[in-house]
Amino acid sequence: MPLLEIKDLCIDFLVNHQSLRAVDDVNISLNSGKILGIVGESGCGKSTLVSAILHLLAGNGRIAQGKIVYKGTDLAALNEKEIRKYRGREISMIFQDPMTSLNPVFTVKDQLVEEIRLAGKVSKKEAVAYAIKLLETVGIKNAREKINSYPYEFSGGMRQRVVIAMAIAAKPSLIIADEPTTALDVTVQKQILDLLVSLQKKLNTSIILITHDLGVVADIADSVQVMYAGQVVESAETKEIFKNPLHPYTRSLIKSIPHSNKNVMRIPTIEGSVPMLTDIPEGVCRFADRIPWIAKISHEKNPQLHEVKLGHFVRCTCYKDFYFKGEKEAININ
Numbered sequence: 001m002p003l004l005e006i007k008d009l010c011i012d013f014l015v016n017h018q019s020l021r022a023v024d025d026v027n028i029s030l031n032s033g034k035i036l037g038i039v040g041e042s043g044c045g046k047s048t049l050v051s052a053i054l055h056l057l058a059g060n061g062r063i064a065q066g067k068i069v070y071k072g073t074d075l076a077a078l079n080e081k082e083i084r085k086y087r088g089r090e091i092s093m094i095f096q097d098p099m100t101s102l103n104p105v106f107t108v109k110d111q112l113v114e115e116i117r118l119a120g121k122v123s124k125k126e127a128v129a130y131a132i133k134l135l136e137t138v139g140i141k142n143a144r145e146k147i148n149s150y151p152y153e154f155s156g157g158m159r160q161r162v163v164i165a166m167a168i169a170a171k172p173s174l175i176i177a178d179e180p181t182t183a184l185d186v187t188v189q190k191q192i193l194d195l196l197v198s199l200q201k202k203l204n205t206s207i208i209l210i211t212h213d214l215g216v217v218a219d220i221a222d223s224v225q226v227m228y229a230g231q232v233v234e235s236a237e238t239k240e241i242f243k244n245p246l247h248p249y250t251r252s253l254i255k256s257i258p259h260s261n262k263n264v265m266r267i268p269t270i271e272g273s274v275p276m277l278t279d280i281p282e283g284v285c286r287f288a289d290r291i292p293w294i295a296k297i298s299h300e301k302n303p304q305l306h307e308v309k310l311g312h313f314v315r316c317t318c319y320k321d322f323y324f325k326g327e328k329e330a331i332n333i334n
């Protein structure tokens with residue numbers, strides 16, 4: 001049985017008496033000890049999707065349909081008191097900005113000890129010893145001294161390490177990391193990702209890693225779901241996605257991964273941005289507006305996810321006729 005199974009999940013926001021669908025019929029299956037990458041530009045619905053798991057949606061959001069089955073329990077059906085037992089203990093979250101999780105007026109020790117004591121019955125002394133061990137585990141040197149510092153005394157990367165220490169304190173089975181490295185310098189980003197992967201292996205935790213950068217998931221995720229305008233447009237094992245990307249949006253995301261060789265000729269990626277919820281077209285390919293040079297007939301009506309190969313799904317039929325505008329022009333010139 002998968003650790004987490006999200007089935008036909010739809011999430012709506014109520015805006016000016018209008019119900020707007022931000023997540024549309026998403027399915028996820030995640031096994032123990034695996035890393036799933038959820039990728040897409042800002043506004044695709046990634047954060048909305050994962051915040052629903054622990055009932056952290058904004059006040060105007062609601063699960064309109066679907067199930068979130070975790071270890072056999074449908075989390076979507078739980079009340080506030082019941083879901084609290086899962087937060088931090090079974091499933092923990094790491095956000096982009098470490099200060100979302102850290103309180104600036106308390107020391108790291110106070111915050112870690114509180115988290116540890118919330119998770120289980122331990123004495124203060126035991127909790128402090130465990131907190132120091134946790135800081136060492138996440139690579140903070142001189143943890144015995146550093147534990148008495150306030151969050152502002154740490155660099156951004158070190159703060160994110162503290163947040164990760166808090167996130168693993170209760171040995172959760174699932175960590176949801178929502179753009180955990182976006183706010184950090186490139187060199188620090190790599191260190192934090194390496195840390196997450198090493199902890200995942202050590203603790204056999206599963207991770208859902210949310211990012212706008214497909215390059216980030218390339219080396220570490222076992223599987224990838226690409227989201228666009230609230231829907232999954234492609235999903236497969238990571239190797240397969242990079243070997244055989246099909247959906248125009250996935251192909252565009254792959255092209256936009258920064259390349260170490262700056263001399264490589266760059267074909268322009270697809271212009272534009274994700275539509276606002278009020279502008280999402282119904283019953284047609286949501287990506288069609290971004291690739292107007294592809295004939296309308298190439299798109300499917302009411303585009304569905306098609307399993308093109310075992311475990312590899314792609315939405316709409318437009319991928320079959322898709323080419324990058326610049327590519328064809330380059331061919332014509334030659």
Ligand SMILES: Nc1ncnc2c1ncn2[C@@H]1O[C@H](COP(=O)(O)OP(=O)(O)OP(=O)(O)O)[C@@H](O)[C@H]1O
Nearest residue numbers: 013022041042043044045046047048049058276277
């Ligand atoms: N509380 C809300 N009320 C109305 N619309 C919302 C609300 N929260 C998010 N949205 C909208 O839902 C859509 C999905 O937003 P979401 O934050 O989940 O996207 P995202 O892919 O995680 O992007 P980002 O990385 O910028 O957070 C966007 O159009 C956003 O404007």
